[in-house]
Amino acid sequence: MAMDMDLNLLRVFDALVAEGSVTGAAERLNLSIPATSRALGRLRRAMDDPIFVRAGRGLVPTPFALRAAPQVRSLLEGAQGLLIDRKNFEPAELERTFVIRINEGTAASLTPALVRRFAAEAPNAVIRCVGEGNEDVDSLRNGSIDLDIGADPLPSSDVCSEILYRERHVGLVSKSSPLARTAQPTLAQLCEHPHVSTSRRGRTHGPIDDALSAVGMRRRVIAVVASPVAAALMAADSDLVALVPERLARYFAARLDVAWFAVPTELPAVTIHQQWHGRLDHDPAHKWLREQVREASV
Numbered sequence: 001m002a003m004d005m006d007l008n009l010l011r012v013f014d015a016l017v018a019e020g021s022v023t024g025a026a027e028r029l030n031l032s033i034p035a036t037s038r039a040l041g042r043l044r045r046a047m048d049d050p051i052f053v054r055a056g057r058g059l060v061p062t063p064f065a066l067r068a069a070p071q072v073r074s075l076l077e078g079a080q081g082l083l084i085d086r087k088n089f090e091p092a093e094l095e096r097t098f099v100i101r102i103n104e105g106t107a108a109s110l111t112p113a114l115v116r117r118f119a120a121e122a123p124n125a126v127i128r129c130v131g132e133g134n135e136d137v138d139s140l141r142n143g144s145i146d147l148d149i150g151a152d153p154l155p156s157s158d159v160c161s162e163i164l165y166r167e168r169h170v171g172l173v174s175k176s177s178p179l180a181r182t183a184q185p186t187l188a189q190l191c192e193h194p195h196v197s198t199s200r201r202g203r204t205h206g207p208i209d210d211a212l213s214a215v216g217m218r219r220r221v222i223a224v225v226a227s228p229v230a231a232a233l234m235a236a237d238s239d240l241v242a243l244v245p246e247r248l249a250r251y252f253a254a255r256l257d258v259a260w261f262a263v264p265t266e267l268p269a270v271t272i273h274q275q276w277h278g279r280l281d282h283d284p285a286h287k288w289l290r291e292q293v294r295e296a297s298v
Contacts, residue, residue: 009046010072012039016051017069018099018144020058028097028128073143089284091122098125098289101139102149103132105198105228106272109247110149113296121292132200140277147289148275161275162290164297165247169208169267172235172242172249172260179241180259187217187264196223196240198231208243211265232258245270272297 015025016036026036044051047068052059061069102110107129118125130145137156139145148154153161171190173179179193191212197204204221212218219241225231228244235242236258249260274293280286 007076009039009043010076012036013043013051013065013072014069014076014143016040016059017061017065017072017142020060022059070142076143089288091125091288093124094122094285094288095124096126096285097128098146099128099130099144100147100149100293101130101132101145103227104230105245105248106149108229109245109251110293110296114292117292117296122288140275143277146276146280146286147293149272149293150275151270151272153273154275158278159275160278160281161273162294164272164274164294166269166271167245167247168269169243169263170246170249170260171263172232172244172252172258173240174236174238175257175259177239177241177259179261182261184264185261187212187215190241190263191217191219193239193241194222195219196225196231196234196242197221198226198228198243199224200226202226206243207267208263208265211267232256 011029012025012031015028016022019025019028022036022040023033025031026033029036031039040051047064049064050062051065052061111127111129115127118127132150137154137159140148140154140159149164171179171185173193177193179185179189182189197206199206202224204224209219223234223240225234228242228248231242232244232248232252233256234240236252236256243263244260246260249258252258253260274290276286276290
C-alpha cells in the first residue's frame with residue numbers, strides 16, 4: 001500500500017512539472033483539484049522542499065524539483081515497465097495517458113481516426129494533445145511529451161523518428177466562390193481573389209508568393225492566422241482563398257460547404273514525422289501507440 005501511495009505521489013510530482021499548475025496536473029491525472037493540492041503538500045513534507053513556488057497564475061519548480069524531475073520520470077517508467085508483461089501485452093488492459101505534441105491542422109485530420117482506434121482497442125487509455133510551441137528535445141527526454149508529430153525533425157541522436165506521410169498544400173474555398181466552379185483555377189484566377197495566410201509567426205509571405213513572384217504575379221493577403229484550421233474555417237464563411245494541407249482540405253470538404261483544388265504551381269511538399277525518445281523504443285505500450293498513429297495516418 002505504501003508503495004502505491006509513493007508512486008501516486010511521484011505521478012503527481014511528474015504531472016506538476018509537466019503542467020506547471022495544480023489544475024493542469026489534476027486534469028492530467030483525472031484527480032480533483034483539492035486532492036492534487038493535498039498531494040503537493042505531502043510531497044513538500046516528504047522531500048523537505050517547497051517543490052513548486054507561485055509565479056503569477058502558475059507554479060515553477062524549485063532547483064531541487066528540476067534536478068529530481070528526470071529521476072522521477074525514470075522511476076515511473078520503470079514501474080510501468082514492471083507492470084506490463086512484454087510478451088502478453090493487451091491494449092484492452094492499458095490505463096495510460098499518452099501526451100502527443102501536434103499542430104492543430106494535423107490533429108484535425110489525424111486524431112479522429114486515432115481516437116476511434118483507441119476506443120476500439122484500448123478504451124481505458126487517453127490521448128492528450130498539446131499544441132506546438134517550443135519544439136524542444138527536452139520535453140521528449142523528460143517524459144512530459146510521449147510523442148511529437150510534426151513536420152520538423154528534432155536533431156538529436158537520442159530521438160527516434162519515423163516518416164508518416166508526405167503532403168502537399170492545396171487551395172480551399174467556399175462552394176459559393178467562383179473558384180469552386182472552375183475545374184482547375186489558374187494562378188491568375190487565384191490572384192483575383194483575396195487570401196487568408198497561415199503563419200504561426202504572423203507572416204504574409206510564403207512559398208506560394210515566391211512562385212507567383214517568379215512569373216510576375218502577386219496575391220492579396222488580407223488576413224493572417226496561426227492555424228490552417230482557422231484559415232479553412234474563414235474560407236468556408238467568406239470569399240477568401242486558403243492554402244491548407246490536402247488531408248485537412250479533404251477532411252473539411254466532407255463536412256463543410258467547401259471545395260478544394262490543386263495549386264497550379266510546384267510548392268514544397270511537407271513531410272510529417274512521428275518522433276519519440278529512444279528509451280521508449282521497446283516499450284510495449286509506446287510501440288502500440290506508434291502503430292496506432294501509423295495506421296491512422298494511412
